[in-house]
Amino acid sequence: MKKIRVLHVAQVVGGVDHYIRMLLKYLDKDKFENILVCSQDFHEEDYIGLVDFFEHVEMTRAIGSNDLKAIKEVRNLIKKYNPDIGLKNFCVYTPHGWALNMRSSAKKKAMYTAIEKLAAPFCDKIICISNAEKQSALDKKICGEDKLQVIFNGVDIEAYENGIHGAIKRKDLGIPKDAFVVGMVGRISPQKAPDVFVKMAKQVKDKVINAHFIIVGNGDQEDEIRKYAKDNGVYDSLHITGWVDNPMSYVELFDVACLLSRWEGFGLALPEYMMAGKPIVASKEVQRIYQEDGGKDRLVTQGLEDVHRRFNARRVSEEHEKLLKKYVLNDVNRNRASRRSK
Structure with missing residues (x-):
């Protein structure tokens, strides 16, 4: 045929x-x-x-x-x-x-x-x-x-698993090796709620002194997000990568991953986080992951199982x-x- x-x-x-x-x-x-x-x-x-x-x-x-x-x-x-x-x-x-x-x-x-x-x-x-x-x-x-x-x-699980890992180091972004890193991937635009992310960063930083935050992406709200970070004492802990061709290399730096979108058809970042073995939580749960023994491992195990089976x-x-x-x-x-x- x-x-x-x-x-x-x-x-x-x-x-x-x-x-x-x-x-x-x-x-x-x-x-x-x-x-x-x-x-x-x-x-x-x-x-x-x-x-x-x-x-x-x-x-x-x-x-x-x-x-x-x-x-x-x-x-x-x-x-x-x-x-x-x-x-x-x-x-x-x-x-x-x-x-x-x-x-x-x-x-x-x-x-x-x-x-x-x-x-x-x-x-x-x-x-x-x-x-x-x-x-x-x-x-x-x-x-x-x-x-x-x-x-x-x-x-594309196969491409990720067979690809190069560790291409980006924490030191490349000025992040200490022992920092607790919270990250998100997405445009810095109202849909992806970077404003919610940076407000969450302020609350986490008040409780977790060694916390750092990464936004992988760029967008028209960047100046607004940087200003909020500066006014609220998290400017030195916030790292915005701009547009990158290898977002998964930055995801590998995360301890916790977030997707706080106001609307999505399907947030592709979620299975990508799972694929990289990162726990995904809502903003209120970030500190709990930092404090709770075993919670992170359970989320990672379930995420890896789900991404291979369903996504x-x-x-x-x-x-x-x-x-x-x-x-x-x-x-x-x-x-x-x-x-x-x-």
């Missing part, structure tokens, strides 16, 4: 970019041919060996007049490649976090909900990356339950393969039935 031609369309980098690369890495290349149509923020060199064709289209994150031009270009590329999986034939949509769940005005939420409802009839399947994302779609009546399928997000990248690709192959098989059967009826 000929390869199944899949056309992927992606606009936002960050977690989506990471997700697509992971998905493509483990899709069977003997059975699938992949075309990536993406925004100018993606880098073609990152997809060498992962896709058969790579196309850039100028896209912006904010809704505006540029969308019509981008839609036209994407439709032209769909006509050019004529995929089996794409807008013309079988269409699969993965929101990676509904925009309607963002912290925004009621008017914007209503607009995002309306857009999703208008787009849903054009999709054969909507893949939700968590049960909460599926429930949100049902609550907002985006579509019927039969159109929704949950495929949990995952991380492995290979499992993500396998579930996508089953879905796409099921469509092709159904399509072949429909064509055979049509020919017999003539």
Whole structure:
């Protein structure tokens, strides 16, 4: 049987970019041919060996007049490649976090909900990356339950375990070897709640003198976060890395990991923390981990078990393969039935 031609369309980098690369890495290349149509923020060199064709289209994150031009270009590329999986034939949509769940005005939420409802009839399947994302779609009546399928997000465990470890040392950030390090990975933006993280840092520092705090990422709230840290006596204990290509090297420095997001489709940082053997706690539990013997080890053991069982990248690709192959098989059967009826 000929390869199944899949056309992927992606606009936002960050977690989506990471997700697509992971998905493509483990899709069977003997059975699938992949075309990536993406925004100018993606880098073609990152997809060498992962896709058969790579196309850039100028896209912006904010809704505006540029969308019509981008839609036209994407439709032209769909006509050019004529995929089996794409807008013309079988269409699969993965929101990676509904925009309607963002912290925004009621008017914007209503607009995002309306857009999703208008787009849903054009999709054969909507893949939700968590049960909460599926429930949100049902609550907002985006579509019927039969159109929704949950495929949990995952991380590339094999790549991490076979990779280089210890590339970054605590001394590289000016952190003492015996410090108690609390960290988070994420944009320094309202969604990821770095303000909550730095306020937690102040409370922990009052009780744990040797505590240090790492934010792996950058963003438009950085000046605000640094000012709070300076005004509250934790400036010298706060380390902001800026954008890095190797966030897991910094995660390895953590004693405790946090993800305090105000909204998420699925916080990819969580299984990454588990994969690195880091306990994950809410802000109120950080001091408890520092004080309690055995608590950290129990969380690490459970996290490692969960990430291997539930959040492995290979499992993500396998579930996508089953879905796409099921469509092709159904399509072949429909064509055979049509020919017999003539």
